[in-house]
Amino acid sequence: MREITELPLVDRVVVTAQRMLPGQVIGIHSDRPLLGYEIARLVVQLNQQWQAEHGGVLELFSSPQSEVVFRVNPEYNKAFGFRLHVDSYHGVTEVTQPRQTVVFNFWHAANTPELAAHIQALFTKVRFSDLPAALDSVALAAELTLPEETTFHAGTAAIALQRWGYDDATIISGYQHSAGLVICDSNDAETYAAVRLADWVAYLYRDSFDLARWQILQRELDGIARFARLMPTWQLCLPE
Template sequence: MLSQPIHHDSPFPFFYDNSAFSREQCAALERLFLLDAEWQHRDGAFYRCSLRDVTEHIPAAFQSEVLARMREITGLPLTNRLLVTAQRMLPGQVIGRHSDRPLVGYEIARLVVQLNKQWQPEHGGVLELFASPESDAVFRVNPEYNKAFGFLLHADSYHGVTEAIQPRQSLVFNFWHAANTPELAAHVQTLFADMHFSELPATLNAVASAAESHLPEETTFHAGLAALALHRWGYDAASIITGYHHSAGLTACDSNNGETYAAVRLADWVACLYRDSFDLARWQILQHELKGMEMFTRLKPTWQLCLPA
């Protein structure tokens, strides 16, 4: 299974395997398209296909084997959560260029397995990879039978599928990072629920006003979110101001006070999750910064979700 992945770093990290599964496994996957169940039809401006969740129809042992192999290939701490979607494209359907950035609680990686026997170039349905929203395709993956394509989701993972001339069917396996679970998403939403910056200490007002006079709005909004997280965790005004300075890029928080240092970095991270997406490289920096530190009591619920053991 996925025994010969060929890796590429451009235009974004991905791999493909020309012979992903055994003949018996492929036959079992093909049968998923014959199930008597309703399809969800997508007919948007750029995303036209039919989808169906088939996770429960895939044996647990097979799911575990795919998960284990993807952990080896990606080197990521993937959870046991797995969602498998059957995707069908009919003649004339197309999937336009898009990027699947992982918002908080979203999947971090995908594995797309093609199940198109006797595919020929004139059949279309080719997966194209792009370096930017405007560039020409820099890599193409033909939807040949038993070919698998895996990639990490991030803001620049631009891809699309050319018009299908013949019916095209594939399975999409979705994987979650241990530090970006649906449970974390619920936690972050609760942390910032009913948000009012007026609840922040008055001593922050002058600092925020000065920052807003010369920094981009997105920067000061991010800093305000970090300050709000610190406030809701019960930190004092001095720590909140330190966190605002750090997240606005005005001054870095030093490590003299271990709890303040950890709280400021966690606050900055949850602000990123709330307003943007799960950035793997940025998470790895956070992991390095807090490695070996004491898990302070009031930070524990957030810490355990953001940096699981």
């Protein structure tokens, strides 16, 4: 699966046996990888003497409203692997005979259950009122013009910086960067790294694991020394 997906998968593999009974169907859905969720699956079919009228076809879609773009018949000993992302829509047609599969689940090295526990602990009892008063005017001006989702994200990034022990100036810089007000291009390597890591963990906490955004973070922090107060989070988000 590492070769197929070209992803840095951890050694953890969770295997589940699944059985659909006659009349059952799986509607169109996307199992995008939320924080700590698997990023890839391998589905192995165990249906001997399968016939077209038995149904149980795995169908892939480009969107919930699109036509089917790919079908996988549940033929015996056939396997199909795919990566999960926000647009990985799929479903299974109704079965008239029991449909049996074994599913292997794989995790990205930078979106493990351990990271999920770390992020949840980092943002335990979030209170934006705890942020420094120096941020108040910046946050108020942002809230008057930006969507609530954007300011929430920026505030969460500021919380991360505060809990890592950074000063008011760095917290404000992180808020502005995550709100899209000012791009942090500080010459101070630690400030640069802290702001970008805070932006990433705030995104994870609010949304889900996005491979493209993670690859950008990877490029941005490539070659930068890992600073002590950031080390626990850095190691989980960008494992060596």
